[in-house]
Amino acid sequence: xxxxxxxxxxxxxxxxxxxxxxxxxxxxxxxxxxxxxxxxxxxxxxxxxxxxxxxxxxxxxxxxxxxxxxxxxxxxxxxxxxxxxxxxxxxxxxxxxxxxxxxxxxxxxxxxxxxxxxxxxxxxxxxxxxxxxxxxxxxxxxxxxxxxxxxxxxxxxxxxxxxxxxxxxxxxxxxxxxxxxxxxxxxxxxxxxxxxxxxxxxxxxxxxxxxxxxxxxxxxxxxxxxxxxxxxxxxxxxxxxxxxxxxxx
Numbered sequence: 001x002x003x004x005x006x007x008x009x010x011x012x013x014x015x016x017x018x019x020x021x022x023x024x025x026x027x028x029x030x031x032x033x034x035x036x037x038x039x040x041x042x043x044x045x046x047x048x049x050x051x052x053x054x055x056x057x058x059x060x061x062x063x064x065x066x067x068x069x070x071x072x073x074x075x076x077x078x079x080x081x082x083x084x085x086x087x088x089x090x091x092x093x094x095x096x097x098x099x100x101x102x103x104x105x106x107x108x109x110x111x112x113x114x115x116x117x118x119x120x121x122x123x124x125x126x127x128x129x130x131x132x133x134x135x136x137x138x139x140x141x142x143x144x145x146x147x148x149x150x151x152x153x154x155x156x157x158x159x160x161x162x163x164x165x166x167x168x169x170x171x172x173x174x175x176x177x178x179x180x181x182x183x184x185x186x187x188x189x190x191x192x193x194x195x196x197x198x199x200x201x202x203x204x205x206x207x208x209x210x211x212x213x214x215x216x217x218x219x220x221x222x223x224x225x226x227x228x229x230x231x232x233x234x235x236x237x238x239x240x241x242x243x244x245x246x247x248x249x
Contacts, residue, residue, distance in 0.1 A: 002014050002148065002151060010090075012088070013088060013148050014148060016083075016091045017091045017094040017151075020080070021095060021098040021099065024068060025105065028065045032061060032064075033113075036057050037113055037116070039053060040053055040057075040113055040114070041117040044114070044117040044118050044174075047175055050114070050117075050176075051174055051175065051176045054114065054170070055178060055179045055182055058107055058111075059182050061106050061107070061110060062106060062185045062186060062189055063185070063221075064226070066189045067218050067222055069103055069106070070196060070214045072099055073099045073196045074196055074200070074208045074209075074212050076095045076099070076207075077089060080092055093148075093149050093152060094151055094152035096200055097149065098155045099197070100156050100194065101152075101156040103189055108159060108162050108163040111166040114169065114170045114176065115127065115166070118173055123169065131158045132158065134157055134158050134161045135154045135155060135157065136154070138150070138154035138158070139151050139154035188218075196211035
């Protein structure tokens with residue numbers, strides 16, 4: 001659709017934003033999934049344990065991905081220039097919308113594993129296919145009016161639809177509900193991301209300033225929380241201890 005309606009140049013913008021959006025967040029989620037899925041499958045019949053594990057995984061995913069999401073949102077135009085060339089500047093708007101979608105993706109990702117762990121493969125495929133259908137439909141409807149930006153809006157709409165869907169299936173299967181901590185973290189991250197995206201839409205340098213401050217603050221909080229949660233050692237634990245000392249002094 002992009003190529004037919006807008007041409008090959010716009011298709012290149014879309015592809016550039018898509019590759020970046022899929023790659024950087026995939027590292028975080030992929031690494032976590034290798035440990036998370038077997039643990040969830042082992043306790044899926046115990047609803048209390050399964051729900052606790054999903055909430056814990058969601059909390060850790062937000063803390064790990066939050067600073068990266070905010071940093072990418074702040075530096076989207078420069079990341080595109082660094083990885084591609086200045087000619088890809090129009091893709092920054094698409095990338096910003098996709099990063100907002102990634103905020104919802106990070107939260108929906110642990111929930112999506114409930115259907116797989118429960119052995120409901122067909123239901124999982126239905127939820128995935130439905131989300132992609134929303135992406136295609138919104139893009140198709142918005143493309144004539146919004147141009148290449150429609151692909152980013154469609155990506156965000158996909159996860160705006162997908163998150164309540166997998167939450168509903170999780171609630172039906174295990175009685176799942178988010179904890180107040182997860183809801184607070186999600187609200188904080190989404191508000192910061194929305195403010196950064198709006199500032200960047202107004203002016204790139206303003207978005208960079210707002211986003212880097214937000215990413216730094218969220219990163220400090222994440223380090224302190226993760227250090228307490230997992231008793232992390234090594235360089236990460238030392239960094240968390242140093243930040244805690246600075247904040248107390």
